[in-house]
Every structure is written in C-alpha cells, then in structure tokens.
Amino acid sequence: MDGRQIMTADEIRRAIIRISHELVEKQAGTEGLVLVGIQRRGVPLAHRIAVAVHEHEGVTLPVGALDITFYRDDLSLIAQQPVVKGTQLPVDLNGRTVVLVDDVLYTGRTIRAAMDALVDFGRPRAIRLAVLVDRGHRELPIRADHVGKNVPTSSDEVVAVTLVEIDGEDAVRIERVDAPARTA
C-alpha cells in the first residue's frame, strides 16, 4: 500500500493503552462500562481496549459489536446495499455506560447512526466515544471523548487503518484519492 504512514504498530499499541486508562479514569472505575465496537474495524479495537483494561484493572469489560448499516443516512444514494456484518451485544444496555469504539472519526455520520442503533436496544445511562484517529471535517455536532491521534487531512485524502486481526498488519496511512472520500 502506498501513501504516507502516520502511525506505526507501536504507536497504535500505546494509543490503545492510553485510551484504556482514560476511559477508566473518566468513569472513576470500571463499573457499568460496556465497549461496543462499530463494524468493522472498531470491533478488534474494542477487544484490544478490553484486554488493556484487564491488564491494569484486573476486570474484563463486556465487548459487543454493532453493525450500523441499517441506520446509515445514505442508503438510498449508494449503488448497492452494503453487506451487513452483524450485531452482537452481550449485555443489556439499560443503565450502562456505553463506550463506542471506531477506527476513524470523520464526518460524524457513522456515530450518529450508531447512537440511533443503540437507543433501539435500550436506554444507556451515557454514551461515550473512543476513536483511534480523528481526521476532522465534522458535518454533525459529534465529538470524541478519547482520541488516539488527531490527524488534519484534506477531503481528497483517505485515512486507511489496517489491523492485524483483519488486514494482517497494524498501521495507519493517508492516501490521496480522486473519488469522494467515505463518510465515517
């Protein structure tokens, strides 16, 4: 893959450890926390954060996966229906603090869709957001509570996150493309 690399595997690892400390600190503990990874790459990231929390707190947080395909606001605009990956939530969300986990925060539309999906499952006490990369260009009033790295980008660039669990390696790269960038 070409494009310039902006995070190495080690940087990703340290960011995840820092995020895991931050979210425990914000919660003043681990009570009531649920990590929900947004399909697709948010899911392994959520699992890694849970492992990190276990290492320094000794507690295993529940981890779920959320597919927001049905909640996208652009379904009528795209050529074919995107393939659904599936949602699995291990616990009841009522009264819990849900930390959504995604790889890249961009326009904010994915997070908007994720929140719509979550409230169909119950009424969380709070919803927070942890992302590996925040690339700016918000189109909705959404902000992340925990950020691995802030990366200023232009709209003709794509931020490509690769993870060992899915792509075989850990890296974050920026690539320049001519097509419209994806909404994330």
Next chain:
Amino acid sequence: MNVSNAPTLPDVAWRQKHLLDVDVLSLAEIQLVMRTTDAMKEVLARPISKVPALRGTNVTILFYEASTRTRVSFEVAAKNLSADVVNIAASSSSVTKGESLVDTIRTVEALGADMIVMRHGTSGAPYLAAEVFAGSILNGGDGWHAHPSQALLDLYTMRAHLGDVRGKKVVILGDVLHSRVARSNVWSLTAAGADLWICGPTTILRGFDAWARRWAGGGAPGHAGFTVTSDVDAALRDADVVMALRLQRERMDAGLLPSLREYAARFGLTRERLAIAKPTALVMHPGPMNEGVEIAPDVAVLDRSVITEQVTNGVAVRMALLYLLAGGHPEAVTNA
C-alpha cells in the same frame, strides 16, 4: 449466530433490480441472502425489532390472490424496515372492474410506489409488471411458476438445522405440478447441491421427470441429484428433510386424482411414513396445511417439525430481500 457454516464465497454485491425467481441467482447471491437474513434475525430478536433502513421507501403490496400468511409476512417485514407500506388486495380494488395489470402497475407507480411485492394467479405476470414499472418488483408468487422468497426461507431453515444442504437428501412430496414453491425449490436446492427427490402420483408429477432427466447430465450447476418418482418409500428412505406440499384443490383439473382420501392413504405424510426417513429428518410445509391429507396432524406438531420456524424465518428472509432490492440503483452516486 451465523448459520452459514458452508464454505463461504467472497462477498458479492447484489445487482438484481427485481427478484422474480431464484433461477437467476448465483450461489454467491444466495449465500448473500442467507447472511443478510442472519442479520435480520438478530434485528427481530431485539426488544425493538425495527431498523430505519427503508425509511422513506414506499413498498406497495399488490396481491391478486387471497393469502393471509404471505401478505402479512411481507407487510411485517417492510414495516420492520421502517418502509411506508401500502396494501392492495385485488378484490377490493378496481382490478375487479377490469383494469388491466399494466394499468394497475402504472397507477400504483403514480401513487409513489418504489417497490411492488406482487402475487398473481397467472404465471409470468411479474415479468410483465417488471417491464412497465420503474422500481423493483418482488414476486410473492405467480401462478404455478415461482415463489422465490419461500424457496429462500426454506433453504435458510434447512441450513439453520443441517449446516449445509450439499449432499443432503431433501424430498418434496405432493402436488408439484401446480406448485410454485416446488419449482423455485428445485432451482435453489439444486444450486445449493442438495440431493433432491420429488415424489407424488404420476398425474401430478407430469413434466418433472423430463426436467430431472434433462438435468441429470449436469445441466444445473452444483447439484448432487434430482430424482422424480412416485415410489414414496424410495423417496423418503433416509431423507434429511421432508417437505410436504399442499394439494392445490383450487388449481386442479377434474380427474387428476381419484379422491383426497386415496391421496392421503398413498402419499400422506404420516408417522409411519416419516419413520422411513432419518430419525432427525426435518418436517417442512409452506402452509397452509390440509391436515389429514398431505400431512397428518400429529406429524405437523412434532419437535422436528419446523413449520412454525419457517414462518418466523419468512419474515427475516423477506426483510433481507426488501433490503437488498432497495439498493438496486446502479445510476446512483457511490458515496460509501
């Protein structure tokens, strides 16, 4: 959660504008329907079993034949996707005043339909509708010809219990001549590699033997077998799935069968006959049932009867199909 234990093919994009029959679906597309149905089953298991995927889409259900279960199944499916549903039952519409099918489709389109789910008593009617309608047509059953959503929910149900139907012996028992469920199942089961058997009295097997012999040379890709026989014992022996079909009384010519009693005696699915199949064999029926004719009442309620599960799966499969069809706009902007 994932019932697709079969070797998965890579993700394929859904490109069909209409779903008129399963004969045009590749195995990869069928697998895509199965996977999407998994996701829909998860949605149905939620406390609020509704997603906004088809919000703003008008789904018009146009049924020219009386049917409660299929029509309601489609209605529930469309509403679970937050679509706007319009229900037209032919007997209450201007159809009875003699409006042609083409004019009815044009009227429905002018009223804002984006998708039409239609059931019609004449084979081929949805193909005519697809020629005049700008949106998508989902065939809810046409004459004797096809019932794609039923075949797909049948396949989904079988896979949920058997994992993969490849090489499994599936028997369709009953009035296949007049059955669109049978024809569509022939396409989907042979594509999925099942060992398909069709059984019934010779008068209502007419034509299927020639079909089976034509495909026996490998005409249909992937199939393990396609046998047509009136020997019930041979058909049921060691079967993994037995699907009983309704005797289509209202479609039958006078003189195809001596009597229903004789049919029940020679071909009805009773406990004794079912014992010839595997002890774990699934019992299926598309409904509604003529209990005591093609299926004995005590067989219909056995544990391994999945007849009610077919109904639940039917909603999920139809949600999956509506979802996939709603995306068929190749001229739209790609903004994924």
Next chain:
Amino acid sequence: MPDLRVGETVQLLEISRAWLVDPVGEREGPGEIVVRDGILESVTWLQGDEAEGIGPGGVLVLPGFLDIHVHLREPGNEDAETVASGLAAAAHGGFTTVCAMPNTTPAADEPGVLARVAGAAAASGSPVELLAHGAVTVGRAGERLAALGELADAGAVGFSDDGSPVKSAVLLRNALLYAGMLGLPIVEHAEDATLTAGAEANEGLVATILGLKGWPAAAEVSAVERAIAILESVLADSPGARLHVTHLSTAGALDAVRRAKAAGLPVTCDVTPHHLGFTDEWVAGARRWAWEALDDAGAARDPWADGALVAHPYATACRVNPPLRGATDAAACLASLADGTADAVVTDHAPHTAVDKETEFGLAANGISGVEMAFGVLLAAVTAGRLPLARAVAALTVGPAAVLGARPGRRGAARGLVEGAPADLVVVDAGDRWRVTGDALLSRGKNTPLLGRELPGRILLTVAQGRVAYRDADA
C-alpha cells in the same frame, strides 16, 4: 431501379444479373427479366461467361408469393388490421395473392360478407389479389353447415372454421362430402379442444419450468388422424372431396399426413414459418433459430444450460395456436417442406392490438403477425443450409396454388416466371438484411417476437398483376 410508384403499372423494368427461380419450369439460375407495360416480356437464362459471379446470395427474382392462410380482421376488428393494411403488409412480405380466413365478425358464412371483404380490397386500390375462404358452419359455431354452395358461387376458394376445428365429426364428414361435390377443399384447424382447455404453451420442459399449462402434441395428432379417417370414409360417395390441414406443428401430425399421402388419399397440409423457425424456448426468452436449438444427435437442447435466454420470458408475442413446439417438432416441419409432405408455407398472419397482447401470458390472445417476415425466416433456413431455396420458393408459390386447385389463367394462377403473362414477381436482395421494427411493419399488428431482430434478405419490389404493390424506399 426506375421511378416506380405503388399502385402504378410497371412501364419498364429491366433486371439483369439476378438469380431467377421458376418453380413452374423447375429451374433456377442466373438470368435477366424485362417487364414492359405490366407484362413479363422476357425471361432470359444466362450461360457461360455471362452467368459468371451471379449467385443466390445476391439479387433474387422470384414469382410473387401466395399465402392461403391470413387473417385480415375486417369486418369486425379493424383496430388490429384492415383489408387495406393487410394487403399492404402482404405486399411488403412479397405476397401478390392472399387468401383471407373467415373468422371475422360477422364470420364469412354467407356471400354478403365475402362481398364486403372483396369491396374493401377493391377500395384499397392494392394490386395484391385477395381470395377468400368461406366458413364451414354458420357463425363458425359448429352446429349447421354454412351456405357452402352460395359461398362457392360468390368466389370462395375453400372452407374453414379456422380459429377452431369443425366441432363435430359428423359435421366434418358432411362438409367434406358437400365441398367435394363443389370441388373445393375443407381447410381444417386440427385441434382436440378437450385436451387443450386452458392450455398456454407446448407441453414440454419449458412449460414445466415456467409453470404454464401444457398444450399436448396429442391434441393435434389425434385431430389430424380423425380428420383423415373421416376423409377416407367419404371418398366413395364424394370422389372430389379434399382435406387440407393447416398450420401443422408436430412431427406426429406430419407423419399422419405422410402416411395418408402414401396411401393415395387427397390430403394436403401446410406449415408456418414460426413453427419451423421458432421453438417453445422462445417463451422462456431464447431467440435462436429452431435448427440452432438441436444438438448433434437431433435432440432439443436446454436453453437454460446453454445460456441461450436473451429476452424476457413470457413474451405474449410468442403465444400462438398451435403453440411454438420443441426443436424436434420444428425440425420435422422443416423436413416436411424438404420432402414434400408439407405442400405449402402459410403465415397464419394473425395481427392483434396491443391491448389484446399487453397482458398476462395466460390471458393474451393467440397469434403472431407474420406476413412480412415469412420470407426472411425461410431465407434464414436456406442460408443455414437447412432448406433448398427452390423448395422454399415452391412452398410459397406452386405448392399453395396446387392446394387451391388453381390452373394457369384462373385466379390464384400458375406462380411461375411465365413470359407473356402479367408480371407477378418479387425482387429480393438476399445479401442485405433488415431490422424488424414497429415502424418498418406495414401491418397494424406488431405482435411478433422478431421485433428488434434482424432478418436476412430485403424485399426490394413486389409486382402484382403488372402493378407495383410494394417498393423498398431505398431501392
């Protein structure tokens, strides 16, 4: 080509270096013709160097065609076709004489209706000659014989209840006896209606897969055998009795006629271009010619397995009575032309309005609009090596003329390239092609599955009784 206008007598037409086919003289080859003041003045056969480079793939000069089975719909269904539009369409197809079937509204069961149809032909100004069959029974209802003698006196060339068979065996017998006395044939649409109630498509693999009610071959075969048996039984009392079974579509029916002819019975039959050229595959969406749908062993192929489906299934333009059959039956129709069992090709031209056809397959009217495409379909068979050109031409000319019992000089005459006779001919460019479109068709009936397809051979000029009946705009 000189300035020739439709309707006008041909002052002078010289065609040199063309391939001539004369089925009367049983001769074909390079030649030249000259037409002067409406008469075919000279027919010259070329030899040696002069004949160099002239073949049947170029310009053909043929005798004008005769179609003994068309439906002109007037009176009663002028939206589908009128006599005028039908004759114009016939001329476009190379036909200089057509014979109209009597299933109009009212049916042609008495001389007044025949006179009306003849009047419409005269009023149209078309040089195409119009012959007519009378109905066998009053109203074609199958209960009482129509006024056969009066119809014969008024010019009927035969009798038919076409659209339907003659409903009862006893009536068919009486009709054969009576018409035999008049020296005219009974043209029977052979169908056992009890076997075809509700039938939609040929009983076979395609009907099974498409969920259409089957139309068994036995319905035609048994009806033909019945009719032949009845004919045989009346010959002693009516030696002039003649039976013509029309639009045969099955090998079994053609075999029955073959056996009857071998036994010396006065039976004739015809086949249509759609029964020899198309198959029931077309209902599933195939558009390959019938001879392309056969494998090397002579068995029908599977269009699904072959990927041969190129059009929408259930096209109502494919719905016809008798139905399009399987490839082996179509091959039998073609073979029957080659061996003479089939005396003629007819089009059974059956124009329908869009309203009657743009509906569900099971509800659509039966019939294919075919008079303009007939020669193109036959030429496709000729080009594919399935039929000699001479046989194709004979089946459109001397064959049907013999069925009517015509003699030279009478109406429905000789059908050859006869020097000194009024010019009655067709000029075709066999090397060109034409696309069948709604605009290109002169018939009001656009109900043909060939719409949008190309056919070999372009008809350049049709001359009927010395006058121009059709002329290609670009010729």
